[in-house]
Amino acid sequence: MGIVSPGFSGRRRAADLPPGQYLTEDFPVLSAGPTPQVRLEDWSLTVTTETGQEHRWTWEEFRALPTEQPTVDLHCVTRWSKLGTRWEGVSLDTLLADVETTADYALAHSYGGYTTNMPLEDLLDGRAWIAFRFDGEALTPEHGGPARLLVPHLYLWKSAKWVRGITLLHQDQPGFWETAGYHDYGDPWREQRYWGD
Numbered sequence: 083m084g085i086v087s088p089g090f091s092g093r094r095r096a097a098d099l100p101p102g103q104y105l106t107e108d109f110p111v112l113s114a115g116p117t118p119q120v121r122l123e124d125w126s127l128t129v130t131t132e133t134g135q136e137h138r139w140t141w142e143e144f145r146a147l148p149t150e151q152p153t154v155d156l157h158c159v160t161r162w163s164k165l166g167t168r169w170e171g172v173s174l175d176t177l178l179a180d181v182e183t184t185a186d187y188a189l190a191h192s193y194g195g196y197t198t199n200m201p202l203e204d205l206l207d208g209r210a211w212i213a214f215r216f217d218g219e220a221l222t223p224e225h226g227g228p229a230r231l232l233v234p235h236l237y238l239w240k241s242a243k244w245v246r247g248i249t250l251l252h253q254d255q256p257g258f259w260e261t262a263g264y265h266d267y268g269d270p271w272r273e274q275r276y277w278g279d
């Protein structure tokens with residue numbers, strides 16, 4: 083008789099799952115509204131500092147930046163986790179390298195109006211990307227293409243799809259779900275799902 087079933091993937095285990103999460107092999111789509119269709123020639127990404135200074139990249143400029151290929155685990159607050167997902171994107175360390183700021187907070191803005199906040203330091207030190215490729219393919223519109231924020235150490239609602247800008251702020255400004263009762267920070271390992279968790 084077998085002792086332990088290795089699970090479907092046979093590679094990753096319950097120990098890789100934050101509390102209250104279950105493993106899924108598919109990639110659910112969770113969007114609060116319709117999927118915006120952004121043409122690459124109309125796309126841009128803007129970082130706005132606390133003094134109002136703007137740093138903007140067209141798609142061409144953005145794609146000329148050096149990229150990384152992180153493999154990361156995703157944890158959605160609706161309790162599914164997907165392990166070992168493969169992405170390609172530009173590190174926020176690269177994007178923010180020449181941005182002068184003393185801000186402590188960031189607010190990501192998306193085409194379509196979605197927003198989400200996080201401490202600026204959570205975007206740094208190799209922990210966040212503007213991702214444009216998933217599993218070797220161009221990121222599909224329903225998953226946030228042309229490009230989405232990827233901040234995998236926080237619950238997935240922080241990974242703004244269709245990202246168009248990041249505003250750097252001296253004061254924390256809650257985004258769409260954070261204003262609706264979700265946790266301001268959203269650490270899956272501390273199960274910070276809702277206000278007060």
Ligand SMILES: Nc1nc2c(c(=O)[nH]1)N[C@H]1C(S)=C(S)[C@@H](COP(=O)(O)O)O[C@H]1N2
Pocket residue numbers: 109110111112113114115158159192193194196224225226238239240241242243244
């Ligand atoms: N612009 C935008 N980004 C978003 C959302 C959204 O509704 N709009 N939903 C968030 C939530 S709650 C989750 S769980 C993930 C889902 O990403 P996926 O649809 O690629 O699985 O995107 C996040 N980013």
Ligand SMILES: [Mo]
Pocket residue numbers: 112158159160238239
């Ligand atoms: Mo979510």
